[in-house]
Amino acid sequence: MRITLRAITQNWQLKVAALALAVLLWVVVSAEQVTTQWIPVPVRVAPRNPEYVVTGGPIPLEVEVRFAGPGRELWELAIDRPVLVLPLNEVDEENQVFVLDPRMVRIPNGLSVTPLDVRPSSVRVLTQRVVSRDLPVRVRIARRSQERFVVLDTPQVTPMTVRVSGPASQVTRMDAVVTEPVDLGTADSLVTTRVSLDADSLGGLQVSAGVVEVAVRVDRIVERILPSIPVEPLDGVDIVPGRVDVRVQGPSRQVRALDPSGLTVSVLVDSIPPGASSAGAAAPVRVDGLPPGITARTVPVMVRVSLPDLATPPEPDTVAAPLTEGR
Numbered sequence: 510m511r512i513t514l515r516a517i518t519q520n521w522q523l524k525v526a527a528l529a530l531a532v533l534l535w536v537v538v539s540a541e542q543v544t545t546q547w548i549p550v551p552v553r554v555a556p557r558n559p560e561y562v563v564t565g566g567p568i569p570l571e572v573e574v575r576f577a578g579p580g581r582e583l584w585e586l587a588i589d590r591p592v593l594v595l596p597l598n599e600v601d602e603e604n605q606v607f608v609l610d611p612r613m614v615r616i617p618n619g620l621s622v623t624p625l626d627v628r629p630s631s632v633r634v635l636t637q638r639v640v641s642r643d644l645p646v647r648v649r650i651a652r653r654s655q656e657r658f659v660v661l662d663t664p665q666v667t668p669m670t671v672r673v674s675g676p677a678s679q680v681t682r683m684d685a686v687v688t689e690p691v692d693l694g695t696a697d698s699l700v701t702t703r704v705s706l707d708a709d710s711l712g713g714l715q716v717s718a719g720v721v722e723v724a725v726r727v728d729r730i731v732e733r734i735l736p737s738i739p740v741e742p743l744d745g746v747d748i749v750p751g752r753v754d755v756r757v758q759g760p761s762r763q764v765r766a767l768d769p770s771g772l773t774v775s776v777l778v779d780s781i782p783p784g785a786s787s788a789g790a791a792a793p794v795r796v797d798g799l800p801p802g803i804t805a806r807t808v809p810v811m812v813r814v815s816l817p818d819l820a821t822p823p824e825p826d827t828v829a830a831p832l833t834e835g836r
Contacts, residue, residue, distance in 0.1 A: 542580055545625065547574070549573055551592055552595055554595050557596050557598045558597060558598065558600050561636045564678075567595065572609065572628065575624070576624055582621060583622060591616055595632065595634070600636050603637055605636065637678060639674060640674070642672070642683070643671070645669060646671060646721050647686065647688070648691060651691060651693070654690075654691070654692055659727065659730055659759070661727060666722070666723055671718050673711070675713065680714065686711070688706055700724070703722050728761055730761070731758070731761040731765075733758075739751060740774050741775040743814075747815045753774060754807065756807075757799070772796055772797070776812060780792045789815035792812060793810060
């Protein structure tokens with residue numbers, strides 16, 4: 510029997526509608542049909558023992574769970590994946606294997622699916638025992654403030670120590686807890702402020718106090734020019750210039766109280782070139798007699814030294830060679 514194009518296209522709207530209805534019925538029937546399917550599920554660890562903390566894992570992070578239920582709900586479950594929650598009630602060692610149970614899967618509300626099996630059937634979890642230590646608080650001064658101020662004594666901190674709790678490997682290697690950088694602002698004597706502990710240096714550890722009060726005695730760094738300080742003379746050596754300016758820097762109270770007469774400027778003898786002659790050579794100078802905490806530099810930093818006595822080197826000793834008779 511011949512099928513013509515007209516026979517195929519006749520009443521095509523009804524034919525397409527019938528086909529769509531058949532597909533819809535198939536989808537509805539298959540969606541309600543109970544079947545099984547493996548679906549990947551992430552594993553989440555729920556610690557229940559306060560004496561231990563999870564430091565790694567689970568390994569692997571994801572497992573496959575075989576679910577049974579209507580196809581429509583399994584499709585929904587594959588899109589909005591559930592979570593397998595592993596409760597850590599009993600921890601015996603730091604590297605432990607835990608068996609998984611399908612009943613650990615948290616099924617979203619409204620779905621009538623059943624978890625039947627898990628593969629792999631176990632995961633590895635790394636844990637550490639939780640320890641606590643009382644550690645001193647160390648004050649950290651901001652770099653910009655360090656360039657402008659000198660801390661006169663040990664900063665006072667309230668509280669002086671904080672209790673740190675966490676994994677033993679982290680806590681035992683710490684010797685102090687540091688603060689966030691303290692900005693000394695424009696103060697000239699005493700700075701009192703509240704500052705947070707440096708969270709980055711704690712690495713997630715728990716502390717008994719996150720903020721401390723800090724009191725710091727400081728002095729501003731200043732510079733003073735001491736003009737025309739004589740350079741100590743050296744026997745047989747000409748020094749030019751014979752006087753230099755000395756720039757001193759340090760805490761303002763010490764710098765203001767500094768007596769120039771207590772300073773000595775001298776040429777570093779070891780730095781004088783062995784071949785220095787009347788033409789002269791450059792040599793550095795140093796400043797002695799400075800109180801602790803004061804630094805100094807001279808202007809100029811080099812002087813010219815000459816050694817007139819060595820300008821003309823002595824003639825070497827000579828011995829006349831004996832004459833020999835020629836043949």
